[in-house]
Amino acid sequence: MKLSIVIPLYNEQESLAPLVEAIAKVMKTEGYSWEIIFVDDGSTDGSFDEIRSLKTLFGQIRAVRFNRNWGKAAGLSVGIAHAQGEIIVTMDADLQDDPEAIPALRAKLEEGYDLVSGWKKIRHDPASFTIPSRIWNYATSILAGVKLHDFNCGLKAYRAETAKSLEIYGERHRYLPVLAYWDGWRVAEIPVTHHERKFGRSKYGFNKFLRGFLDLLALLFLRRYLRSPLHFFGLIAMLLIGAGGLVLAWFGIQWGITGALHIRPLMLLSLGAVIVGIQFFSFGFLAEMLVRMSPHQLYYIRETIE
Ligand code: UDP
Ligand code: MG
Numbered sequence: 385m386k387l388s389i390v391i392p393l394y395n396e397q398e399s400l401a402p403l404v405e406a407i408a409k410v411m412k413t414e415g416y417s418w419e420i421i422f423v424d425d426g427s428t429d430g431s432f433d434e435i436r437s438l439k440t441l442f443g444q445i446r447a448v449r450f451n452r453n454w455g456k457a458a459g460l461s462v463g464i465a466h467a468q469g470e471i472i473v474t475m476d477a478d479l480q481d482d483p484e485a486i487p488a489l490r491a492k493l494e495e496g497y498d499l500v501s502g503w504k505k506i507r508h509d510p511a512s513f514t515i516p517s518r519i520w521n522y523a524t525s526i527l528a529g530v531k532l533h534d535f536n537c538g539l540k541a542y543r544a545e546t547a548k549s550l551e552i553y554g555e556r557h558r559y560l561p562v563l564a565y566w567d568g569w570r571v572a573e574i575p576v577t578h579h580e581r582k583f584g585r586s587k588y589g590f591n592k593f594l595r596g597f598l599d600l601l602a603l604l605f606l607r608r609y610l611r612s613p614l615h616f617f618g619l620i621a622m623l624l625i626g627a628g629g630l631v632l633a634w635f636g637i638q639w640g641i642t643g644a645l646h647i648r649p650l651m652l653l654s655l656g657a658v659i660v661g662i663q664f665f666s667f668g669f670l671a672e673m674l675v676r677m678s679p680h681q682l683y684y685i686r687e688t689i690e
Contacts, residue, residue: 387411387418387490388469388544392459393477394425398583400434400477404442407483411444414487419444422477423463426453439689447689454683456587461552462683464542472547476538478581480508485576489541498546498569501532501561502539502576509586516593524600528562532573535561539576553682555592555599566607613675617668621661628657 389407393400404420411418424432424447432449439445448462464472471490475481485502492500507514517536525531536558546569550560565571609616631654639645 385417385471386469387416387486388467388472389418389420389483389486390423390460390463390467390472390474391420391477392423392425392456392463392474393427393431394453394456394459394587395427395429395431396477396584397427397429397431397434399479400431400438403477403479403483404438404445406479407486408442408444410483410486419446419467419469421463421466422447423459424449425456425459426450436689445689449686449688451684451686455555457552457554457557458683460557462685464547464550464552466688467544467547470544471541472544473541474538474547475540478584480579480581481537481539482577482579485539485574486541488574488576489539492572492574493541493543495572496570497572498543499561499564499571500541501534501571501573502537503532503534503573504537504578505533505575507578508580512590513586516590520593520596523597524559524562527600527604528559528565530562530565530571532561532571534573535559537576555595556603558596558599559603562603610675613671614665614668617664617671621664621668624657624661624664628654628661632658 391403400422407418407420420442422435422445424435432447435445435447439447446466448466450458450462460474463474471493473486473489475483481502489500489502507517509517521533521535524535525533540560542564546564549567549569550563552560556563561571561573605616631650635645635648635651635654
């Protein structure tokens with residue numbers, strides 16, 4: 385059984401050689417047949433030259449190079465698409481994830497899971513990072529309905545079929561266990577060792593939490609309404625038009641009986657409700673049209689190493 389290790393990277397030159405050596409050591413001890421798929425997400429620091437020279441030492445290395453920085457999600461998506469193994473492990477390139485955890489992740493998969501996520505139980509990141517991250521993980525597990533401690537750990541193992549079924553774009557790499565769980569895959573978590581960053585620096589700042597929250601709202605919305613957005617917008621539209629229409633009808637009847645039309649706040653409010661309601665219908669129809677448009681390619685590849 386072959387194991388594919390997918391590693392997205394952006395300016396991680398110094399980490400690559402020790403990373404490959406650490407992986408090769410574990411693979412040798414375990415006797416796995418394996419490959420590494422590096423996805424160079426537009427590095428400007430010579431990371432790709434480093435990969436080229438590592439390839440001369442380790443034939444198991446394959447690589448994809450983007451033409452610019454397209455983000456970690458695109459990197460994971462391309463790497464997983466290229467992977468040939470029955471089991472796919474993803475990890476970060478910065479030596480924070482420990483390849484020693486791979487056999488345990490694999491053993492957990494074999495217990496009958498489709499995705500096993502690493503849990504950085506003891507984290508070596510600044511508190512300004514770990515505290516918001518705890519809150520974010522807690523909120524995600526409540527809203528998504530899947531109990532994990534750490535959704536965004538870079539270190540994860542999948543059955544190939546599961547990994548390849550996920551649509552990873554935008555910032556969705558933070559929610560992969562959620563997406564998998566919603567699609568009916570069996571998801572588990574095991575604690576993994578986490579190290580401090582030795583080289584380079586983190587590519588993400590605090591705003592990843594704010595954006596992460598908006599992404600979660602979008603996911604919850606898409607989950608229910610992706611195939612029928614008009615069910616969402618149409619419901620609001622009908623409520624507004626219904627309530628506004630009734631009140632306007634009442635004013636109309638009074639007008640007919642008394643012959644005098646009184647412009648009243650309630651009447652203006654109802655008129656507003658009807659107009660906004662019609663707007664919501666238009667939004668809904670537009671959204672329906674968007675759904676029917678095919679998604680665009682979100683990255684371009686400069687070169688590959690096979
Ligand atoms: N990464 C990437 N593209 C990006 C940003 C990050 O491929 O645009 C990679 C990065 O090189 C690393 C992994 O994603 O291998 C995780 O990034 P980082 O360590 O900066 O995140 P943190 O651990 O600080 O959350
Ligand atoms: Mg990191």
